Amino acid sequence: MGRQPSGNGARRGRRPATSRAELERVAFDLFSTRGFDATTIDDIAAAANIGRRTFFRYFDSKNDVVWGNFTEQLESMRSRFAECPPEQPLMEAIRDVVVDFNRFDPAVVPWHRRRMELILRVPALQAHSTLRYADWRTVVAEFVARRLGVDSDALEPRAISHATLGVCIAAYEHWLIHPEAELGDVLHRMLTELASGFGARV
Amino acid sequence: MGRQPSGNGARRGRRPATSRAELERVAFDLFSTRGFDATTIDDIAAAANIGRRTFFRYFDSKNDVVWGNFTEQLESMRSRFAECPPEQPLMEAIRDVVVDFNRFDPAVVPWHRRRMELILRVPALQAHSTLRYADWRTVVAEFVARRLGVDSDALEPRAISHATLGVCIAAYEHWLIHPEAELGDVLHRMLTELASGFGARV
DNA sequence: ATGATCGTGACACCGAATGCCACGGGAAAG
DNA sequence: CTTTCCCGTGGCATTCGGTGTCACGATCAT
CATH class of the missing domain: 1.10.357.10 (Tetracycline Repressor, domain 2)
Incomplete structure (x- = not known):
C-alpha cells in the first residue's frame, strides 16, 4: 500500500496494487466468516479492491492462498x-x-x-x-x-x-x-x- | 451390456445404460491416448454413448474413475x-x-x-x-x-x-x-x- | 392397458482457471 | 517537458468440472 523505498531502486512500471500477504489477510477473513468453499474468488478480489484476473497473478489458485x-x-x-x-x-x-x-x-x-x-x-x-x-x-x-x-x-x-x-x-x-x-x-x-x-x- | 438375469428378480424401472466397470474401461482407454487432463468428461460420455449428466450418476467426479x-x-x-x-x-x-x-x-x-x-x-x-x-x-x-x-x-x-x-x-x-x-x-x-x-x- | 418405478439426458447455472489484449501508472531517456 | 519503454491491471471470452431441475422413456407389477 504505502510506497516502499523500493530497496535499491530500479523499479520501472506500474506499482503492484496489493501484496500476497495483504491478499492472504483479506481472504482469511472471508474464510473465517463464510467458510472456504462458500468464498468465491470474486469475493476475495472485491474485498481487496482488485480485479478477479489480478488475483491469479498473486496466487496460482484459490487453494494456494492458505499456504502463504x-x-x-x-x-x-x-x-x-x-x-x-x-x-x-x-x-x-x-x-x-x-x-x-x-x-x-x-x-x-x-x-x-x-x-x-x-x-x-x-x-x-x-x-x-x-x-x-x-x-x-x-x-x-x-x-x-x-x-x-x-x-x-x-x-x-x-x-x-x-x-x-x-x-x-x-x-x-x-x-x-x-x-x-x-x-x-x-x-x-x-x-x-x-x-x-x-x-x-x- | 447384455441383460443380466438380474440376480433374483425384482428389477423395476429402466435398465442402466452401462456400468462402472465399463465406464472405467472406456475412460482408461482415453486416458492412455490423450492423457488424463486432456480427456474431458464429454469425451468419456461420448465414447461410452451416454449423456454427460449420466456420467455423474456412475462416478462423483472424473477423479473417482481411477479408483474403481x-x-x-x-x-x-x-x-x-x-x-x-x-x-x-x-x-x-x-x-x-x-x-x-x-x-x-x-x-x-x-x-x-x-x-x-x-x-x-x-x-x-x-x-x-x-x-x-x-x-x-x-x-x-x-x-x-x-x-x-x-x-x-x-x-x-x-x-x-x-x-x-x-x-x-x-x-x-x-x-x-x-x-x-x-x-x-x-x-x-x-x-x-x-x-x-x-x-x-x- | 394402466400405473408405479427408476435410469436417462437435455438445459441452465455456478465457479475455478486460463488466454488475450487494451489500458494506465510510473520511471528513465531524450 | 515529452517521449519511450516497462509492467502491473483488469475486462472479456472461453473451457471445463460439477450440480440442480425436470421431462422423457424404458421396464415391471397389477
Whole structure:
C-alpha cells in the first residue's frame, strides 16, 4: 500500500496494487466468516479492491492462498538440515530439524492454527496440500539421501520422508483437537516413536 | 451390456445404460491416448454413448474413475484385519495384512499398474487421492486402536496409520519405476524397516 | 392397458482457471 | 517537458468440472 523505498531502486512500471500477504489477510477473513468453499474468488478480489484476473497473478489458485510463503520457508528448512552435525543419528536429526521448523512466535500461533485448520479440515485443501507436501518431503529426502549416500529419489529416502510427513500430520491433527498441547512436544514425541518403530507398543 | 438375469428378480424401472466397470474401461482407454487432463468428461460420455449428466450418476467426479471399487476392497481389508491372531506383534500384523491386500492376480497386474501410474503421477489425481487414502488409514487406525485399547482417532493410531500409508506409497512409487521388482517384496521390506524405526540406517 | 418405478439426458447455472489484449501508472531517456 | 519503454491491471471470452431441475422413456407389477 504505502510506497516502499523500493530497496535499491530500479523499479520501472506500474506499482503492484496489493501484496500476497495483504491478499492472504483479506481472504482469511472471508474464510473465517463464510467458510472456504462458500468464498468465491470474486469475493476475495472485491474485498481487496482488485480485479478477479489480478488475483491469479498473486496466487496460482484459490487453494494456494492458505499456504502463504511456504516455498521460502522450505528453503530455511533445507539450510537447517545442512547444519546438522554428521555424528547425529539420522532419525534424531530429522526430528530436531522438523521440531525446530515448526516453532513459531507465540504471536503468530493463532494465525498458524487457523491456517492448519483450513489445510487439514477442508477437503479441497486436504487434497491440494498433497502437492505442497511433496516439496516438503523432497527436502527431507535430500537430507536422508546425503546421509545414506544414495540418490534422493531412491526407495529409502522416499520412504523415510513419507513416514516422517505422515507422523507430522498426525501430530498436527492432534494439536488442532487439543489446543492446550504444545505442538513441539507432540511432534517430538511422535517422531521419537517413529524412530523406534513404535516399539513401546505391542 | 447384455441383460443380466438380474440376480433374483425384482428389477423395476429402466435398465442402466452401462456400468462402472465399463465406464472405467472406456475412460482408461482415453486416458492412455490423450492423457488424463486432456480427456474431458464429454469425451468419456461420448465414447461410452451416454449423456454427460449420466456420467455423474456412475462416478462423483472424473477423479473417482481411477479408483474403481476401492471402497468395497477396503471392506475386505477390514475383515482381513479382524482375522489377525492377537499374539502377533502389531506392526507385523499390519505388514502382513497390507502385503496381502496388495496381492493381485497376475492377469490384472498391468491394469493395476496403469491405475497406480495415474494416481501417483497425475497431479490432479495425486491431490484427490488424499481423500481416498483417508479411508484406507481409518481401517488401519481402527485396527491399531483396538490393539492398543484406545480410541481410533487418538494420536498413536493415527500416527501409525499415516506412517504406514507413507511407506506404502513410497514402495508403490519404487515399483512403478522398477517394473521388475515384486510389489509384495518391496512393501514387505519397507514395512519391516518402518517397524524397526529404519534402524539399520545410521 | 394402466400405473408405479427408476435410469436417462437435455438445459441452465455456478465457479475455478486460463488466454488475450487494451489500458494506465510510473520511471528513465531524450 | 515529452517521449519511450516497462509492467502491473483488469475486462472479456472461453473451457471445463460439477450440480440442480425436470421431462422423457424404458421396464415391471397389477
